[in-house]
Amino acid sequence: MNTREWALLAFTILGQTAAGLMIVLMIVRAYLAGKAGNEVADRLTNRPLFMVVPIMALALLASLFHLGSPLNIVRAVPNIASSWLSREVVLAVTFLVFAALYTYLQWRKAGGEGFRVVIGWITVIIAAVYIYAIGMVYMIVTQPSWNTLATPVTLIAGSLLIGVLGMAAGLAVGYAGLKGEEMKAISTALQGLALSAIVLLGIEFIVLPIYMGYLATQGGAALQSLTMMVGPYGAVFFFRLLVLFVGAGVLAAYLYRNASVAEKEKTLTTLAYSAFALALLGEVLGRFIFYATHYRIGI
Amino acid sequence: MAKQLAFYVDINKCSGCKACQVACKDKSSLPVGVRWRRVFQYEGGEWIDQSGQMIPSNVYAYSVSSACMHCAKPICMDVCPTSAISKRDDGIVLINADMCIGCRYCSWACPYGAPQFNEELSVMTKCDMCHDLVDMGERPACVEACPYRAMDFGALDELQAKHGTFADPAPLPDPSITEPAVVYTPNKVTKSSRNANGRLMNLEEL
Numbered sequence: 001m002n003t004r005e006w007a008l009l010a011f012t013i014l015g016q017t018a019a020g021l022m023i024v025l026m027i028v029r030a031y032l033a034g035k036a037g038n039e040v041a042d043r044l045t046n047r048p049l050f051m052v053v054p055i056m057a058l059a060l061l062a063s064l065f066h067l068g069s070p071l072n073i074v075r076a077v078p079n080i081a082s083s084w085l086s087r088e089v090v091l092a093v094t095f096l097v098f099a100a101l102y103t104y105l106q107w108r109k110a111g112g113e114g115f116r117v118v119i120g121w122i123t124v125i126i127a128a129v130y131i132y133a134i135g136m137v138y139m140i141v142t143q144p145s146w147n148t149l150a151t152p153v154t155l156i157a158g159s160l161l162i163g164v165l166g167m168a169a170g171l172a173v174g175y176a177g178l179k180g181e182e183m184k185a186i187s188t189a190l191q192g193l194a195l196s197a198i199v200l201l202g203i204e205f206i207v208l209p210i211y212m213g214y215l216a217t218q219g220g221a222a223l224q225s226l227t228m229m230v231g232p233y234g235a236v237f238f239f240r241l242l243v244l245f246v247g248a249g250v251l252a253a254y255l256y257r258n259a260s261v262a263e264k265e266k267t268l269t270t271l272a273y274s275a276f277a278l279a280l281l282g283e284v285l286g287r288f289i290f291y292a293t294h295y296r297i298g299i
Numbered sequence: 300m301a302k303q304l305a306f307y308v309d310i311n312k313c314s315g316c317k318a319c320q321v322a323c324k325d326k327s328s329l330p331v332g333v334r335w336r337r338v339f340q341y342e343g344g345e346w347i348d349q350s351g352q353m354i355p356s357n358v359y360a361y362s363v364s365s366a367c368m369h370c371a372k373p374i375c376m377d378v379c380p381t382s383a384i385s386k387r388d389d390g391i392v393l394i395n396a397d398m399c400i401g402c403r404y405c406s407w408a409c410p411y412g413a414p415q416f417n418e419e420l421s422v423m424t425k426c427d428m429c430h431d432l433v434d435m436g437e438r439p440a441c442v443e444a445c446p447y448r449a450m451d452f453g454a455l456d457e458l459q460a461k462h463g464t465f466a467d468p469a470p471l472p473d474p475s476i477t478e479p480a481v482v483y484t485p486n487k488v489t490k491s492s493r494n495a496n497g498r499l500m501n502l503e504e505l
């Protein structure tokens with residue numbers, strides 16, 4: 001991988017992180033608002049929300065380094081009718097605009113509660129379509145190791161996993177000093193996030209062997225990719241599985257167990273941040289293998 | 300609608316000398332590393348050990364000259380985010396350098412390795428079928444250069460009427476992917492994409 005490909009990887013990962021975080025954030029916010037009221041929900045979710053826009057802005061900045069002629073980037077719009085890459089770029093920018101609008105409204109407490117929630121959910125829908133589009137970019141018939149259902153499924157699961165654990169980290173930080181209903185709401189939310197992480201990990205671990213089995217039966221370029229994954233990139237491949245297992249499995253389970261215990265905010269924060277960091281690392285390694293082992297059909 | 304233009308190569312006549320490749324580089328002033336036309340050397344078969352004596356079994360080798368196929372279903376054009384790639388009335392597929400953002404998506408997609416990145420210009424480039432010459436009624440540089448007269452150029456349907464419709468000598472991919480505008484005449488040992496059992500040789504020359 002060269003600088004250009006690392007830039008592409010950064011664009012994808014940062015975009016996934018921002019979009020995944022936004023989706024999970026709105027779900028958690030809705031839950032907290034129901035349990036402890038809008039005021040508490042806003043206070044607890046604003047900290048992670050303020051991360052979304054900077055991360056997405058960084059993502060778009062990184063994307064420019066992937067291009068040979070970045071000054072022409074505005075031209076990446078016209079072929080939206082047939083090109084998923086065009087759609088990805090347009091959705092990324094739209095997502096940034098809406099996330100910025102929502103963040104501004106939340107920050108300034110502007111526009112009224114109902115309006116803010118509507119803008120928030122519109123942003124979530126854009127984020128979801130954006131994540132889907134990232135996956136579809138790689139559904140190219142001449143790239144057999146990419147052109148499988150595993151690509152969008154893994155991408156969606158990975159984005160949500162980062163989002164879930166990122167949100168857990170954001171919540172754990174705000175845990176200190178809470179009492180009564182608020183404290184109960186946040187610990188249930190944390191437990192829900194920890195469980196979701198374990199489920200998402202399960203999905204990834206079910207999809208992976210099916211995917212590899214499929215590559216093995218396809219022969220040709222697909223088999224070549226598989227051989228690279230378990231051969232020269234085997235160490236990275238297994239390290240990634242380990243990292244994911246520890247982060248989204250073991251640490252998430254501990255997070256679940258500690259979430260309902262009072263006076264544990266220090267432990268919780270450490271657990272949540274470590275789990276998030278490992279999930280992120282797992283996704284980076286996964287993307288790295290994805291880009292490093294693809295083989296095109298033909299010459 | 301003008302007729303779809305196409306290349307023709309007779310594998311019987313091709314010696315693998317790469318004069319077409321060199322003529323292409325010269326005509327379009329391509330930098331080192333960019334080869335719009337490439338000649339693939341493909342070979343297969345094996346030597347069988349019969350009680351200490353090595354006997355050749357189905358050993359074969361042949362050359363396939365290939366460039367952009369100016370496909371009927373150009374996958375490069377479908378995936379390009381900027382509409383930098385277009386197909387002319389006469390079927391020639393062109394990249395507009397002013398519109399290309401250099402994302403390389405087309406080179407991920409094209410199964411013929413036709414789009415190649417020009418580092419000096421920071422944009423994607425590929426065989427343009429010498430459309431400047433074609434528009435003046437001449438033929439592409441590669442076709443003219445072949446010392447064995449193994450290549451031809453013209454309307455696809457006319458070339459097909461004369462030479463048949465074979466379009467996928469191995470190592471070229473399954474033609475149903477992009478429906479390439481090309482005709483090859485196979486020689487006795489030429490495999491098709493479906494029963495390709497050989498390998499590419501002299502990779503460092505590609």
Ligand code: SF4
Pocket residue numbers: 366367368369370372373374375376392409410411412413414425477
């Ligand atoms: S050979 Fe490749 S670059 Fe040329 S038209 Fe076909 S898909 Fe496009």
Ligand code: SF4
Pocket residue numbers: 378379380381382383384394398399400401402403404405406414422423
């Ligand atoms: S490299 Fe240029 S021609 Fe190729 S897909 Fe990207 S913008 Fe289009």
